[in-house]
Each structure stands twice: as C-alpha cells, then as structure tokens.
Amino acid sequence: MDKKQVYPNARARKAEDPDRPVWLYGRHAVAAALTNPDRRIERLVATRNAAIWLKEQGVEATPDDLKPDAIDGMLPPGSVHQGLAAYAHPLPRHRLKEACQPAGHELRPVLVLDQITDPQNIGAIFRSAAAFGVRAIIAQERRTPVLAGALAKAAAGAIETVPLVQVVNIARSLEALKELGYACIGLAGEAESPLSQVQAEKPVALVLGAEGAGLRQLVGETCDQLACIPMAPAMESLNVSNAAAISLYELTRGQDFLSGK
Numbered sequence: 001m002d003k004k005q006v007y008p009n010a011r012a013r014k015a016e017d018p019d020r021p022v023w024l025y026g027r028h029a030v031a032a033a034l035t036n037p038d039r040r041i042e043r044l045v046a047t048r049n050a051a052i053w054l055k056e057q058g059v060e061a062t063p064d065d066l067k068p069d070a071i072d073g074m075l076p077p078g079s080v081h082q083g084l085a086a087y088a089h090p091l092p093r094h095r096l097k098e099a100c101q102p103a104g105h106e107l108r109p110v111l112v113l114d115q116i117t118d119p120q121n122i123g124a125i126f127r128s129a130a131a132f133g134v135r136a137i138i139a140q141e142r143r144t145p146v147l148a149g150a151l152a153k154a155a156a157g158a159i160e161t162v163p164l165v166q167v168v169n170i171a172r173s174l175e176a177l178k179e180l181g182y183a184c185i186g187l188a189g190e191a192e193s194p195l196s197q198v199q200a201e202k203p204v205a206l207v208l209g210a211e212g213a214g215l216r217q218l219v220g221e222t223c224d225q226l227a228c229i230p231m232a233p234a235m236e237s238l239n240v241s242n243a244a245a246i247s248l249y250e251l252t253r254g255q256d257f258l259s260g261k
Helices: 027-034 048-056 068-072 098-099 119-131 149-155 172-177 218-223 239-253
Strands: 024-025 040-045 084-088 110-114 137-140 164-166 182-187 204-209 225-227
Touching: 027 040, 027 084, 027 110, 040 048, 040 172, 048 084, 048 218, 068 084, 068 098, 068 218, 098 164, 110 119, 110 172, 119 137, 119 149, 119 239, 137 172, 172 204, 172 218, 172 225, 182 218, 204 239
Parallel strands: 110 137, 110 204, 137 164, 182 204, 182 225
Antiparallel strands: 024 084, 040 084
16 A cells, blocks of 8 residues: 555645544654553654664664655655654543542642644643643643644643643633632733732632633633733733743642652
8 A cells, every 4th residue: 555645745634633643743742652652653754863862762663764855745844853753643532520630639730721723832831731740731622733743843742741631612611620629710911910829729720811812701701810920011911832831830839749749
C-alpha cells in the first residue's frame, strides 16, 4: 500500500476527524508521546541527528530515517519539526468528574478555557499547566483545535501529562466543578479584586476568556467571583497564555504538590 495513503500529507486534509491519527512534530512533543503508554504511534520519522537525540534522552524507538525535506513534505507548510515527527492516534477522552476530582486536601487547580482557539496560545497554556500542577484543562469541544501540530509543539510534551476535558457547555461545566468542591474564579480585566486576594481554602477552577472578548456573560455570571491581574495603566491586557502563567503562579505558590511533598 502507498505510504502516502496510510500517512497522508497534512496539507491535503480538509476536515479534522477527532478520532483519526494526527501528526505530532518537534523533539519534546514527540519524545513525550513516545513515552506515554496511552499513545499509539502509527509511524515515527526522524533525521539521523534527531534519532541520536532520542537515544540520548533514553527513549527507545526505531524511526524511519528521512531527510529534513522529506519530513517537510508530510507536514503543514512552515512546520518546525526539528527532524522528528510521529503519526499518532489521539489520546483517550477524559470525563470531567474523573479528571477533576480533588484528592483529599490537595489544592491543585483546574483551568477552564472559554472560547480560546489559537493553537499557539493553547499549547503555551498546557505548558504552564504542567509546570504548576494543574489537574486538568476544560475547553469547549467544538471550538478546541486538535491536540497536534503547532499546538503540541508549543506545549513541549504537556499534552501527554495534563488531561484535556472537552465539554459542550462551559457554564454547565462550572456548575459541575462547584459540585466537586471548586471555587470558580473568572479572570477579568474589569474586576475590582486582584487575584492575590483570592482565598484558596478549596481548589480553584480558573476561567480564562479569549483575548479581546474576555469571558462570555453567562460564563462570568456563573463564576463565584471575578479577579484581575493588576498592571500598569499603559498596558490594557496580557496575552492569554502569559495571563495563565502569572495566575497559576499566584494560585499555587507555596503549595506542597509543587515540591513533591
């Protein structure tokens, strides 16, 4: 069988099938997928230097040896693959209750993304989520890009460790999180209270809105409270992935789960 049919060029794909294998590229994204027991890899391609790098990382794999331009032809234009790409099946889907159930008195937060659709931003948010011990990320199913390509590369392997829960309705999901014991805090520039004043007596579900539009009205109204990141008047707002990183640092600093205790 023609490999072009089995491993299709991403440029030719007109519609994304959520259950179809996808291309992951970039060294850290692919290495993380290879070490994730929940991933099924259909094909692995690498340049000689990238294959050596994988071995140095302790990753056991036998990739097809290809030149960089051959890998270029398998991926979207401009993909920075670093000589490594994997055609992989999507990760198993996660349910909200199982993924977000708090463990004892641990205050690990959950992130809720309200209409954030930019793959680079979502990937960067995943990376921050992994760094600050986020239990899960919740996003609207029909607006969330596939966890592959540029998004996975920006996440630097974090999509393999932070569960993504895709839901139909964000506001109803916030109500479900409240039932699990979360305080739902919406990040909003117009809020009067700074995030530093949020009382972390129970785990926080931090809700982030799209840049410019912010939180939708019903989502904001469903939150327990709104909070802001104080900043100089000369700058109106932050990139949403930067806002996520700053907020997660504020919410989790001093928590035992970050130090492994």
